[in-house]
Amino acid sequence: MNEHVTRDVAEFIDGLGFILTVDGTRPLHELTASVTSVCARAEYDGGRSVVVLRLRSAPPDRSWPGRVRIGEVNRWERAVRRVERLAAVTVAAPEGVCGGPALDLLLATDFRVASPDFRLLLPVNDEHFWPGMAVHRLVDQLGVAQARRLVLWGHEITADQAVALGLVNEIGHDLEEALHAAVVMLGRLSGAEVAVRRRLILEASATPYEEAIGTHLAACDRELRRLDRDEESATWS
Incomplete structure (x- = not known):
């Protein structure tokens, strides 16, 4: 840099x-x-x-x-x-x-x-x-x-x-x-995770439910995938 x-x-x-x-x-x-x-x-x-x-x-x-x-x-x-x-x-x-x-x-x-x-x-x-x-x-x-x-x-x-x-x-x-x-x-929090939470908060007051749900579902999907990866890693460890 x-x-x-x-x-x-x-x-x-x-x-x-x-x-x-x-x-x-x-x-x-x-x-x-x-x-x-x-x-x-x-x-x-x-x-x-x-x-x-x-x-x-x-x-x-x-x-x-x-x-x-x-x-x-x-x-x-x-x-x-x-x-x-x-x-x-x-x-x-x-x-x-x-x-x-x-x-x-x-x-x-x-x-x-x-x-x-x-x-x-x-x-x-x-x-x-x-x-x-x-x-x-x-x-x-x-x-x-x-x-x-x-x-x-x-x-x-x-x-x-x-x-x-x-x-x-x-x-x-x-x-x-x-x-x-x-x-x-x-510092224990993931930067990417914080960015997702912050975006959801910032957009909540100005975004209608019908427009917001897609973003929230995408965030939920990422979290479910993370849980699956963690469970799979625990199984193999």
């Missing part, structure tokens, strides 16, 4: 996965390149390793993404979508104020461990709300009523509230230890 693909990505503790620290104050094109790098590394690895995103504080003034062109926004949204569709299990570790790029990535990951000082704040520019795909994901994950509270009125969400809402899985009072435990637990 080319060196430029891996320069922003470090190996996680004990070689259990890859870790990328996302600094929300960096320019949009740099953030896009970093996220693309970790996705490329995970894809090169075949989805066998856990991808950890350390999400550092958003800009203190909540502005996002700054004065950029729509093409840059499109490339960023594609990078976040790539995270959402990785075969690898993804873990987010947001610290401090979570908004802008940190919020986008948080909502695209599978498992979320927040620091005790976590606060979710939606991004604004000159008091105008930024209408990115975080809105879409918030509605999908929280429902219209809770998303309305955040999007229309700009309410802040604390770590405890985020856990209660299901936006965060747990609070890591010792974030390093909590991350390590999460990666060990999630």
Whole structure:
């Protein structure tokens, strides 16, 4: 793999996965390149390793993404979508104020461990709300009523509230230890299996039953075939 693909990505503790620290104050094109790098590394690895995103504080003034062109926004949204569709299990570790790029990535990951000082704040520019795909994901994950509270009125969400809402899985009072435990637990899962489960979840709210059943039956068939292979292997062993 080319060196430029891996320069922003470090190996996680004990070689259990890859870790990328996302600094929300960096320019949009740099953030896009970093996220693309970790996705490329995970894809090169075949989805066998856990991808950890350390999400550092958003800009203190909540502005996002700054004065950029729509093409840059499109490339960023594609990078976040790539995270959402990785075969690898993804873990987010947001610290401090979570908004802008940190919020986008948080909502695209599978498992979320927040620091005790976590606060979710939606991004604004000159008091105008930024209408990115975080809105879409918030509605999908929280429902219209809770998303309305955040999007229309700009309410802040604390770590405890985020856990209660299901936006965060747990609070890591010792974030390093909590991350390590999460990666060990999630690393046992097959990347391909996680990708199938995630796809079924993401498509469920927007796909009619008649269209969804084919995908679910295909997933059931793969699982039945796996069980048959395991039983056959046990018989011959």
